[in-house]
Amino acid sequence: MNSIGIDIGGTKIAGAVVDELGTILDERRVPTPAADPKAIVDAVVQMVEELALDREIAAVGAAAPGFIDAAQSLVYYAPNLAMRHEPFREQLEQRLGRPILIENDANAAGWAEFRFGAGRLASDMVMLTIGTGVGGAIVHDDTLFRGGFGAAGELGHMRLVPGGLPCGCGARGCIEQYGSGRALLRMAGEVADAGGIGLALAARRDAAGELTGGDVAALLMDEDPGALAALRRLGRHLGEACASLSAILDPQIFVFGGGVAQAGEHLLQPIREAYLSNLPARGYHPEPDFLIAELVNDAGVVGAADLARAQFVRPGDPEAFTPHPGTVSE
Amino acid sequence: MNSIGIDIGGTKIAGAVVDELGTILDERRVPTPAADPKAIVDAVVQMVEELALDREIAAVGAAAPGFIDAAQSLVYYAPNLAMRHEPFREQLEQRLGRPILIENDANAAGWAEFRFGAGRLASDMVMLTIGTGVGGAIVHDDTLFRGGFGAAGELGHMRLVPGGLPCGCGARGCIEQYGSGRALLRMAGEVADAGGIGLALAARRDAAGELTGGDVAALLMDEDPGALAALRRLGRHLGEACASLSAILDPQIFVFGGGVAQAGEHLLQPIREAYLSNLPARGYHPEPDFLIAELVNDAGVVGAADLARAQFVRPGDPEAFTPHPGTVSE
Numbered sequence: 192m193n194s195i196g197i198d199i200g201g202t203k204i205a206g207a208v209v210d211e212l213g214t215i216l217d218e219r220r221v222p223t224p225a226a227d228p229k230a231i232v233d234a235v236v237q238m239v240e241e242l243a244l245d246r247e248i249a250a251v252g253a254a255a256p257g258f259i260d261a262a263q264s265l266v267y268y269a270p271n272l273a274m275r276h277e278p279f280r281e282q283l284e285q286r287l288g289r290p291i292l293i294e295n296d297a298n299a300a301g302w303a304e305f306r307f308g309a310g311r312l313a314s315d316m317v318m319l320t321i322g323t324g325v326g327g328a329i330v331h332d333d334t335l336f337r338g339g340f341g342a343a344g345e346l347g348h349m350r351l352v353p354g355g356l357p358c359g360c361g362a363r364g365c366i367e368q369y370g371s372g373r374a375l376l377r378m379a380g381e382v383a384d385a386g387g388i389g390l391a392l393a394a395r396r397d398a399a400g401e402l403t404g405g406d407v408a409a410l411l412m413d414e415d416p417g418a419l420a421a422l423r424r425l426g427r428h429l430g431e432a433c434a435s436l437s438a439i440l441d442p443q444i445f446v447f448g449g450g451v452a453q454a455g456e457h458l459l460q461p462i463r464e465a466y467l468s469n470l471p472a473r474g475y476h477p478e479p480d481f482l483i484a485e486l487v488n489d490a491g492v493v494g495a496a497d498l499a500r501a502q503f504v505r506p507g508d509p510e511a512f513t514p515h516p517g518t519v520s521e
Numbered sequence: 522m523n524s525i526g527i528d529i530g531g532t533k534i535a536g537a538v539v540d541e542l543g544t545i546l547d548e549r550r551v552p553t554p555a556a557d558p559k560a561i562v563d564a565v566v567q568m569v570e571e572l573a574l575d576r577e578i579a580a581v582g583a584a585a586p587g588f589i590d591a592a593q594s595l596v597y598y599a600p601n602l603a604m605r606h607e608p609f610r611e612q613l614e615q616r617l618g619r620p621i622l623i624e625n626d627a628n629a630a631g632w633a634e635f636r637f638g639a640g641r642l643a644s645d646m647v648m649l650t651i652g653t654g655v656g657g658a659i660v661h662d663d664t665l666f667r668g669g670f671g672a673a674g675e676l677g678h679m680r681l682v683p684g685g686l687p688c689g690c691g692a693r694g695c696i697e698q699y700g701s702g703r704a705l706l707r708m709a710g711e712v713a714d715a716g717g718i719g720l721a722l723a724a725r726r727d728a729a730g731e732l733t734g735g736d737v738a739a740l741l742m743d744e745d746p747g748a749l750a751a752l753r754r755l756g757r758h759l760g761e762a763c764a765s766l767s768a769i770l771d772p773q774i775f776v777f778g779g780g781v782a783q784a785g786e787h788l789l790q791p792i793r794e795a796y797l798s799n800l801p802a803r804g805y806h807p808e809p810d811f812l813i814a815e816l817v818n819d820a821g822v823v824g825a826a827d828l829a830r831a832q833f834v835r836p837g838d839p840e841a842f843t844p845h846p847g848t849v850s851e
Binding site for chain 1: 773
């Protein structure tokens with residue numbers, strides 16, 4: 192039975208019909224009316240109605256970049272979507288006449304990776320999504336870990352450096368400031384400033400002295416020593432964070448997604464090195480694998496669709512369409 | 522139906538018969554033959570046989586200070602007990618002819634606090650045990666969180682300070698070095714060195730210049746400004762760690778156990794203050810409660826006994842005595 196996943200980003204809303212194996216059968220994309228929560232509901236409703244036309248759909252899941260409450264009913268804080276305590280599930284259910292699951296976007300993407308990607312052989316996974324910021328998701332015992340209030344897995348905001356760089360979240364020293372795409376640009380700028388191996392980076396700066404993610408990615412493809420040095424700094428910070436995450440969560444695998452993870456082994460190598468030199472009880476503590484995510488652009492819609500199916504479709508009763516909290520399909 | 526809990530510490534082995542409400546009906550204590558894993562098995566076997574004499578016992582749980590594998594069969598690292606990859610469960614089962622559950626001691630104590638103590642109204646709890654070191658336990662969705670390899674919840678070894686003080690685990694900057702009873706003694710010594718409010722601490726030093734935990738505890742009881750200043754430093758470090766733990770685990774409550782937690786509100790106040798000033802998305806992120814543990818000395822035996830009952834006794838079948846992995850009683 193197919194389900195629909197919707198991923199509401201800061202700039203675009205993506206939606207797709209997804210089958211039980213995680214394959215996308217049809218998809219849509221529209222710009223996000225980010226300043227207007229009511230217009231977001233309108234856009235999601237229209238997208239679901241288009242995707243569901245002439246199709247049997249078992250369930251609908253919607254992912255949003257923000258805190259979702261433990262009952263998965265409210266978006267109580269989504270800074271980029273002007274959402275504050277928005278009863279998003281109810282709004283969508285009333286308009287669509289279908290049960291809706293809502294979920295944090297990084298959790299949805301992590302779930303997709305766990306079910307259909309790099310995490311599919313594990314029961315316990317930690318995923319870090321290295322995009323502009325750092326997103327996180329935790330899977331434990333084959334279940335998405337949501338925490339006591341629904342806001343767990345905000346791994347980008349664990350503190351790496353006491354009194355460190357100020358973060359958009361209001362705290363200081365968050366791993367987001369040392370392990371994100373934006374941090375990589377800052378580090379690349381510092382390598383460029385230093386001359387030497389930074390010359391190729393310096394040459395790509397624009398008139399305002401800025402580098403773009405594309406510049407750094409292109410130099411990484413060429414194995415430019417300056418770009419690799421910046422990436423190694425980033426990876427070391429991430430590896431240090433993973434050592435603490437192992438002491439706390441003890442996952443079997445760490446998975447890295449997002450644009451920066453396209454650097455593959457160049458990213459994983461400094462992560463592994465810093466992980467091992469910071470691991471408590473090294474030699475006795477089991478060592479996890481470090482992997483690159485396999486689902487790239489569509490993880491959010493695939494994960495939202497799959498979580499909705501798991502929530503609303505009973506095993507052995509694929510036609511069921513009423514909520515059965517706690518049951519998991521397949 | 523009663524069960525037996527055993528708590529193997531570095532210096533003593535405690536055992537008790539515990540009923541379904543967590544009440545201790547009978548108990549025993551012997552010194553730990555810490556250097557000899559075989560003698561530990563002998564001591565546990567003898568204690569269980571004594572406690573089980575003329576009683577119906579549903580299950581036996583044994584807690585040990587070390588890493589237990591995910592199958593809860595091996596103690597693969599218990600530095601203070603000379604245990605390395607010890608097939609502890611099998612050894613006990615063969616001798617006792619009963620199914621045995623083994624569990625990490627901090628997990629067992631945390632479980633007792635969750636079931637019968639400060640955590641009994643929550644579904645998601647983080648417990649920090651502030652003794653000589655810092656122990657940890659995580660309960661999520663009414664279940665003990667063991668992680669992918671069985672070694673989760675080693676919260677004393679998350680890193681607080683990059684390149685910080687060396688820790689017994691081989692890493693640096695672990696919260697154990699900034700939030701434990703041993704750290705409190707160090708901080709109290711620093712306050713004593715500084716004179717002023719440290720004079721009462723300085724006056725209690727022995728000939729070698731050392732303070733004991735009892736000295737600091739006595740001065741805390743008297744609300745000595747120097748001892749309180751040391752405790753505030755300790756609490757701030759713990760509060761900072763809790764801010765990161767909220768971003769990761771998002772518990773409803775933090776519970777503090779161990780000897781230092783006897784300081785009560787004097788400890789909780791600096792924890793809360795540092796927590797709030799380090800909390801990511803403060804004002805939007807839900808705020809947990811901070812509580813002192815209620816079960817003091819017996820948490821380990823009570824938790825081990827209750828976990829064993831949950832593992833081996835089926836609901837509605839209190840006489841059952843064969844293992845039913847995954848079922849939970851009551």
